[in-house]
Amino acid sequence: MKKAEIIQGEMNRRGSRGIPFAFLIDFEAKYPQIFTSEKTEENIFWQTPLFNKLPENEKTPKLERWSTQPVSFETYKKGFDLVQHHIHNGDTYLLNYTRPTQVDCNLSIEEIFHISSAPYKVLLKNRFVCFSPESFVKINKGKISSFPMKGTIDAETENAEGLILADSKELAEHNTIVDLIRNDLSLVAENVTVEKFRYLERIKTNQKDLWQVSSEITGFLPEDYPEKIGDIIFQMLPPGSVSGAPKPKTVEIIRSAENYERGYYTGIFGVFDGTNLDSCVLIRFIENQKGQLIYKSGGGITFMSDAQTEYEELLKKVYVPVG
Numbered sequence: 001m002k003k004a005e006i007i008q009g010e011m012n013r014r015g016s017r018g019i020p021f022a023f024l025i026d027f028e029a030k031y032p033q034i035f036t037s038e039k040t041e042e043n044i045f046w047q048t049p050l051f052n053k054l055p056e057n058e059k060t061p062k063l064e065r066w067s068t069q070p071v072s073f074e075t076y077k078k079g080f081d082l083v084q085h086h087i088h089n090g091d092t093y094l095l096n097y098t099r100p101t102q103v104d105c106n107l108s109i110e111e112i113f114h115i116s117s118a119p120y121k122v123l124l125k126n127r128f129v130c131f132s133p134e135s136f137v138k139i140n141k142g143k144i145s146s147f148p149m150k151g152t153i154d155a156e157t158e159n160a161e162g163l164i165l166a167d168s169k170e171l172a173e174h175n176t177i178v179d180l181i182r183n184d185l186s187l188v189a190e191n192v193t194v195e196k197f198r199y200l201e202r203i204k205t206n207q208k209d210l211w212q213v214s215s216e217i218t219g220f221l222p223e224d225y226p227e228k229i230g231d232i233i234f235q236m237l238p239p240g241s242v243s244g245a246p247k248p249k250t251v252e253i254i255r256s257a258e259n260y261e262r263g264y265y266t267g268i269f270g271v272f273d274g275t276n277l278d279s280c281v282l283i284r285f286i287e288n289q290k291g292q293l294i295y296k297s298g299g300g301i302t303f304m305s306d307a308q309t310e311y312e313e314l315l316k317k318v319y320v321p322v323g
Contacts, residue, residue, distance in 0.1 A: 010034055014229075015272065021272055027267045048120050050278040084303070099296075116131040142220055148241040150177045150300055181240050198213050269282055
């Protein structure tokens with residue numbers, strides 16, 4: 001039996017008994033983990049709008065050094081061109097293309113966890129830190145909600161809010177993601193509805209402020225949803241906003257175009273309290289690779305995408321959100 005099947009079954013078992021747990025699932029669901037209150041877990045910490053498990057108070061350091069070494073535009077464009085080939089061939093119509101960026105910083109990932117400010121923060125000790133602005137799904141008394149994010153712009157750009165909302169490429173991409181997430185929720189819920197379409201959220205970073213565009217989609221789960229909580233979560237993976245559509249073929253293309261291991265980046269983290277659930281997409285993500293910090297970032301590619309513009313968006317997303 002695959003590890004994913006074991007974790008999925010354990011989530012169902014705990015859900016049926018109302019036993020709280022936290023979970024961590026990588027992009028390809030090869031290395032899922034479940035964390036329980038029965039065993040003290042000293043290697044993972046988190047903070048979400050609903051739940052938290054934080055390390056003991058430590059001194060808050062300052063981010064004094066921050067420089068980046070992204071892949072070259074030429075390297076980026078090789079993968080981009082392959083994605084465009086598949087788009088024009090009809091194999092995919094939206095693909096989230098990502099690349100790694102080396103970061104030189106005076107802080108460890110543990111210290112970055114302390115100074116960062118985001119709706120969702122996750123620290124897997126000595127492995128990665130994530131400060132995500134994007135929810136995956138929330139479940140509140142049987143109502144399931146998702147908040148896909150697509151569209152980013154420098155907040156200092158003149159008329160930034162108007163520009164991002166009027167951009168035809170961004171609108172087409174956002175429409176596609178909303179349709180994809182609506183279809184994903186329809187696999188597990190009824191009466192799926194787009195509650196809010198394309199609203200703006202401002203994010204403060206160590207580099208500059210950004211506007212990001214989100215939507216809210218909701219549905220209603222069956223009464224026995226706790227005993228199927230693992231099935232519900234795994235059925236919607238990988239997250240549509242960080243993979244694309246159609247999912248199976250798009251994930252196959254992602255492997256070829258990126259040619260690197262995403263790991264837990266663009267996977268999900270969540271907490272179930274026995275009734276309700278809160279979870280996030282693991283974006284805005286720094287990984288510790290043998291002492292070298294690697295920031296993984298990217299964006300959605302459609303037939304309307306321009307390589308230089310998409311490359312610049314990837315660079316804009318290499319930041320630490322500070323309070």
